[in-house]
Amino acid sequence: MYRIGFGIDFHQLAEGRDLVIGGTTIPHHKGSLGHSDADVLLHAICDAMLGALALGDIGMHFPNNDPAYKGIDSKILLKKCYELVQAKGYSVVNVDSTVCLEAPKIMKYAPAMREIISTLLQVTIDDISIKATTTETMGFAGREEGLVAYASVLLTKTGTPAA
Structure with missing residues (x-):
């Protein structure tokens, strides 16, 4: 049995904060603003996994x-x-994600992000897809006021739920 989940997360960008995406700190003059380290990509993946099993959201x-x-x-x-x-008896098959921000360019960091995520989710690096796009200077992402990440996750039933 398979379950599909979709997650989305937004964060403002602000001076004096680290820009953490996919568990990787990326050099930039602005970083994500949030209660946690504000890792927009990992938050979107969390929401996708939780949503696939109707477990609510990260918040x-x-x-x-x-x-x-x-x-x-x-x-x-x-x-x-x-x-x-895992407690519900599922495991990750794959993750497909997109990060949307105008700057900085992040794809050179994608291999490190994929490695971190694949290790945490106990899959191979080939099971983790990370893409990046801009909004061609339109909207809050285009004005470098914030960033957004989207993630889809496929889960498969691997066992019985934990008691």
Whole structure:
């Protein structure tokens, strides 16, 4: 049995913040603004996995007003979301994702991102797709006010749910 999930996440860009995408810190004069490290890609993947199994969304599991998650590394959130998936008796087949931002160009960092995500989700690097696009200077992403990531995840039933 298969389940498909879709996730989307947005974050503002601000001076004085790190730009963390896919578990990788990317040099840039602006970074993502958020309660955690604001990793837009990992958050979208979390939502896709949770949505595939009707487990709510990342904000339900890790509220942005909970001090326990202030500044948390989103790799920890992705790992915890995957544990929820595994507890339901599922595993990841593949992830397809797109990050939308005007600058900086991020594709040279994609291999590192794919490696991090594949390790956390216990799949091969070939099971993780990361694409990047701009909005041709239109909208909030085009004005470099923010960025967005989209992710689709395919899950497969691998066992019985944990009791």
